[in-house]
Amino acid sequence: xxVASPLATPLLTISLLIAMSSSSTAKAVAPRQxxxxxxxxxxxxxxxxxxxxxxxxxxxxxxxxAKLATTNLAEVKPEAGEAGWTVFTxxxxxxxxxxxxxxxxxxxxxxxxxxxxxxxxxxxxxxxLTVPSTTKTVGGRTLVLKIRPDGQLVANDVPVxxxxxxxxxxxxxxxxxxxxxxxxxxxGVERARGTST
Numbered sequence: 001x002x003v004a005s006p007l008a009t010p011l012l013t014i015s016l017l018i019a020m021s022s023s024s025t026a027k028a029v030a031p032r033q034x035x036x037x038x039x040x041x042x043x044x045x046x047x048x049x050x051x052x053x054x055x056x057x058x059x060x061x062x063x064x065x066a067k068l069a070t071t072n073l074a075e076v077k078p079e080a081g082e083a084g085w086t087v088f089t090x091x092x093x094x095x096x097x098x099x100x101x102x103x104x105x106x107x108x109x110x111x112x113x114x115x116x117x118x119x120x121x122x123x124x125x126x127x128x129l130t131v132p133s134t135t136k137t138v139g140g141r142t143l144v145l146k147i148r149p150d151g152q153l154v155a156n157d158v159p160v161x162x163x164x165x166x167x168x169x170x171x172x173x174x175x176x177x178x179x180x181x182x183x184x185x186x187x188g189v190e191r192a193r194g195t196s197t
Contacts, residue, residue: 043081084168106188113188
C-alpha cells in the first residue's frame with residue numbers, strides 16, 4: 001500500500017511501508033495484584049488460637065489450613081509467623097451456606113480450593129485492628145480495614161463480627177466471605193469428585 005502525497009519521497013514511502021507492515025510487539029504488563037510465591041509460604045498454626053476458634057464456632061479455616069500444609073501447594077516456614085498473623089474468615093455456620101452439603105467436601109478434598117481459601121484469608125505480620133489500614137493477604141489480595149463511626153471494624157466494608165487473639169496471632173470472623181466466588185466452590189466440588197482438572 002502506497003500513500004499518495006505531494007510531500008512523499010521514495011525514502012518516506014519506504015519508511016511508511018515498513019512501519020505499516022511490521023506488527024507491534026506486545027510489552028510485558030505487570031499483574032494488577034502481586035502473584036504470591038509458589039508454593040504458598042505459611043506460618044505454623046497456633047494451636048491455642050485454633051482451639052479458641054473451634055470453641056467459638058470458627059475453626060473450619062484452620063482445618064483447611066492444616067490440609068493445605070500437607071500438599072505441595074504450600075510449605076510451612078516457621079519464620080513466616082515470627083511477627084504474628086491474622087485470619088479473616090467466616091464462622092463454621094456461614095461455611096455451611098457457602099459449601100454445598102453432600103458426600104464431597106471441597107474444603108477437605110480439593111487442594112486448589114484450600115490454597116485459595118488460605119491465600120485470601122491469611123495476613124502475615126502484626127495488624128493493629130484499632131486503626132484504619134490497608135494490607136495484603138499471603139495470596140496478594142488487598143484488605144482495607146476501617147473503623148465505622150459507630151466503632152464497628154470492617155474489612156473491605158464487611159463487618160467483623162468477632163475478634164479473638166492469642167499472643168501475636170488474631171482471628172477476625174466476618175459477616176460474609178471475601179474473594180471466593182460461588183464458581184470457585186463449584187469447580188472445587190467438581191475437582192474433589194474427579195470430574196474436573
